Amino acid sequence: MVRNIDLISSCPNCNRKHSESNKSKISLISSKGKYSTVHIICGSCKVPMLVLISKGPVGLVSLGMMVDLDENETKTFISETPVSVDEVIEVHKALKLNKFNEQPKYSQSKEKIQGPKAK
Numbered sequence: 268m269v270r271n272i273d274l275i276s277s278c279p280n281c282n283r284k285h286s287e288s289n290k291s292k293i294s295l296i297s298s299k300g301k302y303s304t305v306h307i308i309c310g311s312c313k314v315p316m317l318v319l320i321s322k323g324p325v326g327l328v329s330l331g332m333m334v335d336l337d338e339n340e341t342k343t344f345i346s347e348t349p350v351s352v353d354e355v356i357e358v359h360k361a362l363k364l365n366k367f368n369e370q371p372k373y374s375q376s377k378e379k380i381q382g383p384k385a386k
């Protein structure tokens with residue numbers, strides 16, 4: 268299911284296409300409900316990134332972030348962290364909305380950070 272997603276097919280750092288020919292390494296870390304987590308190491312710039320893919324009402328949505336973890340560290344991180352993918356996405360939204368200066372309550376109250384006006 269992961270292979271046809273254009274959004275993760277190029278590197279956000281160097282903008283090169285991820286492909287087998289440039290030895291990009293793409294690993295599915297976890298797939299849970301409508302969320303999948305994919306770890307990618309760019310074959311061109313070697314920057315590792317974590318991509319969260321969510322199946323939403325408008326189709327597949329992905330968000331990528333550069334990480335300093337290899338595939339196994341990512342798996343450990345994902346399995347050990349109490350933060351769910353939902354919360355990561357909420358945090359990402361909060362970052363976009365510039366609300367991150369507020370109290371760090373996102374782990375307890377997702378509504379707080381999204382706010383009633385977010386829709």
Ligand SMILES: [Zn+2]
Pocket residue numbers: 278279280281282283309310311312313314
């Ligand atoms: Zn790259």
